[in-house]
Amino acid sequence: MAAKRDRTHYLYIAVIAAVLLGIAVGFAAPGVAVELKPLGTGFVNLIKMMISPVIFCTIVLGIGSVRKAAKVGAVGGLALGYFMVMSTVALAIGLLVGNLLEPGSGLQLTEAARSAGEAQAKAGGAESTPEFLLGIIPTTMVSAFTGGEVLQTLLVALLVGFALQAMGAAGEPVLRGIGHVQKLVFRVLAMIMWAAPVGAFGAIAAVVGATGIDALKSLAVIMIGFYATCLLFVFLVLGTLLRVCTGVSLFALLRYLGREFLLILSTSSSESALPRLIAKMEHLGVSRPVTGITVPTGYSFNLDGTAIYLTMSSLFVAEAMGTPLALGEQISLLLFMIIASKGAAGVTGAGLATLAGGLQSHRPELVDGVGLIVGIDRFMSEARALTNFAGNAVATVLIGTWTKEFDRDRAAEVLAGRLPFDEKTLVDDGHGTQPAEPGTAPEATPAASAAPVPAHTSKDGVPV
Secondary structure (H helix, E strand, C coil): CHHHHHHHHHHHHHHHHHHHHHHHHHHHCHHHHHCCHHHHHHHHHHHHHHHHHHHHHHHHHHHHCCCCHHHHHHHHHHHHHHHHHHHHHHHHHHHHHHHHHCCCCCCCCCHHHHHHHHHHHHHCCCCCHHHHHHHCCCCCCCHHHHCCCHHHHHHHHHHHHHHHHHHHHHHHHHHHHHHHHHHHHHHHHHHHHHHHHHHHHHHHHHHHHHHHHHHHHHCHHHHHHHHHHHHHHHHHHHHHHHHHHHCCCHHHHHHHCHHHHHHHHHHCCHHHHHHHHHHHHHHHCECHHHHHHHHHHHHHHCCHHHHHHHHHHHHHHHHHCCCCCCHHHHHHHHHHHHHHCCCCCCCCCHHHHHHHHHHHHHCHHHHHHHHHHCCCHHHHHHHHHHHHHHHHHHHHHHHHHHCCCECHHHHHHHHCCCCCCCCCCCCCCCCCCCCCCCCCCCCCCHHHHHCCCCCCECCCCCEC
16 A cells, blocks of 8 residues: 555656746746647546546435435535625625725736737626526436536436435446446546646646746736735635534645645646545545535535635726726625626636626626736636635535534544545545444445445335
């Protein structure tokens, strides 16, 4: 086991080296560096290829382990309620810091920036609520996987999971088969991770080559202010909430997820770490149903970093255009854009398009100002993605605690390093789908997880 851990340890050292090399190439040969962008794009696309099967297997197996369907609805309802509250808190913090900094004062809008703002507005056209809801329904059950839409996959997985739950013992062979498919999917994902250094090198080199140091200097105030606001939200708000409600240290949780944060930092997409977050939260001690529902849903609705970004960027644009927003206008505009930002969490650059699309629909005269931050948006995307990821990790532990689906004793062992995560398979063979309950075995095998209703029980879990 030590040799296996050593190999993955070297992998992430290689990622760090690749990031540093990419920065150096970006500054030394920007023209060449920009051409390396397909390396980063290719790696992210490989990860995205695995997201739908990971979500499907996790949710189907999770719902199959639940005796009552109402329990799944309770988890989903609690998660959505929490996401709404935290988005509001993120909005408020972004408004407060944005009004204190007034980061856009004194900047001048050039014709090039005006054109860039118009282009982003066309890319980020607002989507109505009915269009969004209808978009959750896939054309076919199979198209949910081929289209790469997280919410479509979530819907199909929920339907299949409930159907297998209703089938009782007849659905056990299917659940066992999906359990084996899940192992295969995670093994493929582990293989893909060895391409991370190449992807990190291409992604970082391209953005440094395209941006250069001048844009960073001229827009340092908004960048530093945004990063500081994200840190304030994560450590003050999320950290306090996590400690008070669960007793878990935020620093210990972030250290446990260190490799995922490095992956996000090098790709600027929180979606690249979604499959690993699902695996690690289950390993930590959060039950499979809670993990399977909270994480994918959070990637579309728990947009803490995106909320802060939209808040501060809107104030920045308004200041730079010489038309500061009144408090009432701020609240109206930003609530509108939070609704319009659904599904933008994991996609690199989606925050900028959402900002432009929201302004186009609500305050068209401000759209041209979006071009002012096009040059640094890639660096701000790093903070958006990291904050979104941290918010979803904390949310999963909180929802697990509130629904009594979180094994605190196991979490303490994992965070202390006594139960290491298996980097080779990404599947925890020694942990069941749910925390141990009185009268149940604390350690379930994969077969038990895949077929949670054994032959000697009825479909309601009553011994027969």
